[in-house]
Amino acid sequence: MPEYFEARERALLGARYEELYRPLTEAAARGVTVNGLRCTPGDFAAGAGIALQPSPFCKQAFLAPEDFRPGRHPWHHAGVFYAQEPSAASAAPLLGVEPGMKVCDLCAAPGGKSSQLAAALQGKGLLLANEYVAARAEILRQNLERMGVANAIVTNETPARLAETLPGYFDRVLVDAPCSGEGMFRKEPAALAQHSEALVRQCAALAADILDAAAELLAPGGVLVFSTCTFAPEEDEAQVAAFLARHPEFVQQDLSGVGFGRPGEANRAPETPGFSAASCRRIWPADGGEGHFIARLQKRPDAPRAELPRAERPAKKSKGRDNKGKSGGAASAEAWRSFAKEYFPELADRAVETPGELVVLPPDGMPPLGRLHVLRAGLMAGRVQKGRFVPAHALFMAEGARSTNRENLTLSDLRTLAWLRGEEIDAVTAQNGWCAVCVDGFPLGCGKVSGGRIKNHYPKALRMLG
Numbered sequence: 001m002p003e004y005f006e007a008r009e010r011a012l013l014g015a016r017y018e019e020l021y022r023p024l025t026e027a028a029a030r031g032v033t034v035n036g037l038r039c040t041p042g043d044f045a046a047g048a049g050i051a052l053q054p055s056p057f058c059k060q061a062f063l064a065p066e067d068f069r070p071g072r073h074p075w076h077h078a079g080v081f082y083a084q085e086p087s088a089a090s091a092a093p094l095l096g097v098e099p100g101m102k103v104c105d106l107c108a109a110p111g112g113k114s115s116q117l118a119a120a121l122q123g124k125g126l127l128l129a130n131e132y133v134a135a136r137a138e139i140l141r142q143n144l145e146r147m148g149v150a151n152a153i154v155t156n157e158t159p160a161r162l163a164e165t166l167p168g169y170f171d172r173v174l175v176d177a178p179c180s181g182e183g184m185f186r187k188e189p190a191a192l193a194q195h196s197e198a199l200v201r202q203c204a205a206l207a208a209d210i211l212d213a214a215a216e217l218l219a220p221g222g223v224l225v226f227s228t229c230t231f232a233p234e235e236d237e238a239q240v241a242a243f244l245a246r247h248p249e250f251v252q253q254d255l256s257g258v259g260f261g262r263p264g265e266a267n268r269a270p271e272t273p274g275f276s277a278a279s280c281r282r283i284w285p286a287d288g289g290e291g292h293f294i295a296r297l298q299k300r301p302d303a304p305r306a307e308l309p310r311a312e313r314p315a316k317k318s319k320g321r322d323n324k325g326k327s328g329g330a331a332s333a334e335a336w337r338s339f340a341k342e343y344f345p346e347l348a349d350r351a352v353e354t355p356g357e358l359v360v361l362p363p364d365g366m367p368p369l370g371r372l373h374v375l376r377a378g379l380m381a382g383r384v385q386k387g388r389f390v391p392a393h394a395l396f397m398a399e400g401a402r403s404t405n406r407e408n409l410t411l412s413d414l415r416t417l418a419w420l421r422g423e424e425i426d427a428v429t430a431q432n433g434w435c436a437v438c439v440d441g442f443p444l445g446c447g448k449v450s451g452g453r454i455k456n457h458y459p460k461a462l463r464m465l466g
């Protein structure tokens, strides 16, 4: 253990130090969280063929065996589950997301908690999943695509710019803050190597700014969940106490009845009106996970309502014209509609956006995004090339199970692994044309059938090699 960390924690915990941190000498716990857009936890446990234990931290999650390799399981490729450290699955359900809400995940990559929030929305309402680090934002986009999320906007922004653009817009905001990662010591050697008192202070200051942006993003009556995977007072209890002192328009909610973990620690924050350490929740290594801190705060319903800034002019539409003289956008929409009528009749009447040659199905009630850096706004349906519609992988990952043309594989079918390796496979149930390839009913992308064989369109970067 880093010297500063151990000295601090021993001073704060006394004899409890040994009890609460002792499990850090054992192997890291592994967990999986079931994607509620795909199936129920019960169906997952019955069909996955993995020795699972229910997680104490989340109804949709399980503890997995130490040697479990998620990337080798076809259901992982099909977005049926997300490999998530067990205690990390605890925070998102505490946000109380319901279908139809507007939800923002401010620090979202790689996307474990965003996937949980999207599942809670059940395709209705909006998830804005933001990630500040560009390369991580791309991973977030890919993970949400794998999980079949169609109603997300993925942005690569600073929390402050989001708050300027969408003040008061969201019913729920999650801040899973960048932190000093003291709960990652066992799992990620880098967290151990980089740890220092200066890092703790730097992370605390950064998270305070992120929380201020979160406060601005929330509508009156909206709920904010703040979580970290660290134990440092400045980043946990003292952070929440300082937030409440800065934001009298918020009240803390009590998490003592959540059924897992332990209360926050009173000696980690100064006495602050409205703040209760006992109402926070801590998961210590002794509780079975790597470690998490969670607090829940509500913006008072009578807090002043913010005005959205006036929408800026939308980006110029492509001026491309097809060979029939129609605008590129109208031609793309028409190509999509005729494709959708054949393969996804339920989607054929949905409104589409056609930036350039692309066809995107925006989420219902798109907010004004101004000049935000948006990686994806809704579901990428495909693109039009030489007048023909070419479907996107994302379309089949979100809607493949409802396609009119499907190849139905199972976990025990040898064609499943062949498909994930990128090979051509025999068509048994699918007819000529585009088809969804599914394992046990869960989508694994698309292929094109001709002469009884399915040409593999599973993206090269996602293939299971070796």
Ligand SMILES: C[S@@+](CC[C@H](N)C(=O)[O-])C[C@H]1O[C@@H](n2cnc3c(N)ncnc32)[C@H](O)[C@@H]1O
Pocket (backbone or CB within 6 Å): 088, 106, 107, 108, 109, 110, 111, 112, 113, 114, 131, 132, 133, 136, 158, 159, 176, 177, 178, 179, 206, 210
């Ligand atoms: C604890 S991780 C989020 C994990 C994620 N919620 C999940 O469940 O998969 C914190 C994230 O905050 C991002 N981050 C780093 N600097 C940031 C900043 N200045 N503002 C907002 N987020 C930042 C990190 O890149 C990291 O992806």
